[in-house]
Amino acid sequence: MANEAGSYILSDEVLLTSYLSEAGTNDPISINIRQLMQEIQIFEGINKSVLSGYITLVDAAGVMDDLPLTGHELLQFRLHTPGFSPKDTKFPKGFDFIKNPMYIYRINNILKPTPGAKMYTLEFCSKEEIRNSQKKVCKAYHNPIHTSVGLILRAELGSPKDFMYEETKFTPKYVIPKLTPLNAIKFLASESVSKRTNSSGYFFYETSDGFHFKSLGAMIHTGASYKTPVMDYVDSPKTDSGKMYKSKDGKAGNLGKVLDFKIVSRYDTLKNIRKGVYASRLVSYNGMTKEFKEEDFSYPHEYEKMRHMGQLVSGKESSGIMPIFNFENEKIMSDYPEGKYMFRTTGFGMHDTQAMKDGKENRINDVPIEDTLQRKVSQKEAFNNIVIEILVPGNTAVSAGDVINFQTLTSTKDKKSEEDPYMSGRYLVTEIRHLLQVKKHNMLLVCAKDSVGKEYLMNDREVLNINEKGVVGTDYEEGNIIIDTGDGIWS
Secondary structure (H helix, E strand, C coil): CCCCCCCCEECCCCEEEEEEECCCCCCEEEEECHHHEEEEEEEEECCCCCCEEEEEEEECCCHHHHCCCCCCEEEECEEECCCCCCCCCCCCCEEECCCCCEEEEEEEEEECCCCCCEEEEEEEEEHHHHHHHHCCEEEEECCCHHHHHHHHHHHHCCCCCCEEECCECCCCCEEEEEECHHHHHHHHHHCCEECCCCCECEEEEEECCEEEEEEHHHHHECCCCECCCCEEEEECCCCCCCCCCCCCCCCCCHHHECCEEEEEEECCHHHHHHHCCCEEEEEEEECCCCEEEEEEEEHHHHHHHCCCCCCCCCCCCCEECCCCECCECCECHHHCHHHCEEEEEECCCCCCCEEEECCEEEECCCCCHHHHHHHHHHHHHHCCCEEEEEEEECCCCCCCCCEEEEEEEEECCCCCEEECCCCCEEEEEEEEEEEEECCCEEEEEEEEECEECCCCCCECCCCCCECCCCCECCCHHHCCCCCECCCCCEC
């Protein structure tokens, strides 16, 4: 089984540790529940601040009665895919919950599948989530935002885990008004701008490697080139290649099989208009200068300034999700900025002094929302346009925030199969659900992209605005006006 797709390496001990200690000692009471385990699920995602999951146990011998269960236990185990365990490589990829235990916080679904047996479902999360629920942050920060996030992670959440971050551009000053640590970080993430790529809007999330704080641009681009996909997945007839991993000659391995494929989203024009993907208008008010400023955002004009996810394996350039065509009256979809209307106050100029730090002048900046907010909103929502779910063999080397290649086929007019240029290509892994059962490890990947591999053709003719006479254009004078007379009669 160790060489088959879906196999896994689980530590010999899956420990459940009570808050109680052995009589007369400081050693906690722990029991090995590996033989009771029926299923483990682990969840991670770029929109999830911490790892979480649940474990299902079947106890037919009353083992669990020795604790007892209270919702204040620690869960410890290690999980790796063969080839990525500490015994296989110097750079293991997997979950080490012995080094950083998970916290059991809820017990539900206590069932009796057979007489004398009990089935438990124990929900767990990272300990940082427990600390987050216990504390509030009320403090001023005037560091680069990535430094402030690191301070909150260490000082407020008490996390010893690795922190991987992308440097932010500005050094603003914020006073956090009694927010939970994770909500404070989410606020700072929304204000962040990348020092390297100028991408705006960050994500804070946890994977098996630790905590990450980075922009969408950094997830898909190194600054010099697009990131290399960590895996190639192919939705094609599921033949057995005989090998688990991809061979040196490029032949696909069984880990790259797609067991099931589902399209979650493939465009929502109304949502794109309302969320500001195509266009938006921002009215900002500066309380220092008493000035209003109006900025319009247009998707086609900003497209080339941002990183995108949609290249095919063949390396063709990606194309935007908004086709350029004459929608109405010589206007394209991005010529209607009031579809998303935003009003924000800005304190630009409020903190323009210089402070001394390590003997050097450290200028306090403000984040220019006029240059960042609309671009951030458009890019983030654009990634909700093409979303797929794929069920694949478990692989702990794939994490949320990674890039994968996905290939699916489509039939042509002559009934030949070829790569689908719109659904295939590079995707960002936004969520992972690990499903670990007694003999199998699968993953459900939620993947998204904001562009396609085949360019949409342009059209300067107005063809969608057709009246009942079959004439292109709108004759507003022919419409009837109906008035409510107040007595139920319309005229």
